[in-house]
Amino acid sequence: MKGIPINVKLREGKKKGYNRRLRAKGIVPGILYGADKPPTLIEVDERELNAILRAQAAREHFLVSFTLDSKETSYAFVKEIQHDPIKGRPIHIDLESVSLTRPIVAEVPIEFVGTPEGVKKGGVLSVNLRELAVRGLIEEIPDAIQVDISKLDLGDTLHIKDVKVEKIKVLNEPDEVVASIFVPRLVEEKLAAPTETAKEAPETEAQEKPETKESKGKAKEE
Incomplete structure (x- = not known):
């Protein structure tokens, strides 16, 4: 899992007046915590x-990558972003550090992947x-999990237990439905039509069977 690159800098002050001046310059104050490290005051560029x-509009929590006080890349999840209730601008960000070894x-x-049959x-x-909950090392968790749905036929259902992954564990319930192929009524009627025609065929054939000489002779004898 790579994480979205973002520029994170150490923040010097922590008082309201200092943070207010930062916001006026287009800088969002924040805090970085977790991974057995002491909380660190940070700041990020508002435009970025x-x-x-x-x-990432559809996702509330996502992974970011950055370098702070060293050349090593660090990872953190965006846990919370506070917005101004009137202007809607971000005014504070919380980042939770991610361990590379846990x-x-x-x-x-x-x-x-693929078009279902x-x-x-x-x-x-x-x-x-549209998302799976997984557990694993950050370097082994993929940015996306590909699921082949090309073999799904009419009425088929794909469950969590059908999804194959490597090195990580899926935390969703095994019987939870991932996707299914719904059969519209019109398609269902078309599929049922040949069966009904086949049932009616013998009667129609008997009604339309032409008379033979033998059958005419029997009719005269009667």
Whole structure:
């Protein structure tokens, strides 16, 4: 899991007046904590943060990467961003540090691959999950989990237990539905039509069977 690059700097002051002056300059104050490290006062550029938030609009918590007081890359989850209730601008950010040597829990997007057979036949793909909860080392957790749905036919359902992953553990319930192929009524009626026609065929054939000489002779004898 790579994380979204963001520039994070150490923050010198912590009083309200100092933070207010930072915000006036387009800088968002914040705090970095976790991973058995003492809390650290930080600051990030407001424009850069807003650009990241727009790109991650559908996700509340996501991973970022940065360098702070060393050349080593650090990782952290965005845990909370406070916004101005009137202007909507971000006014504070909380980052939770991630350990590189301990398993973490993360939400990973699902990337569906292929066109389901059922969709080709007129079915509709119904997606129940777009992210999976997983546990593993940060370096082993992928940025997205690819799920092949090309073999899903009409009426088929894909469960968590059908999703194959390596080196990490999926925390969702095994029977939880990931996606399914819904069969519209019109398609269902078309599939049922040949069966009904086949049942009616013998009767129609008997009614339309032409008379033979033998059958005419029997009719005269009667």
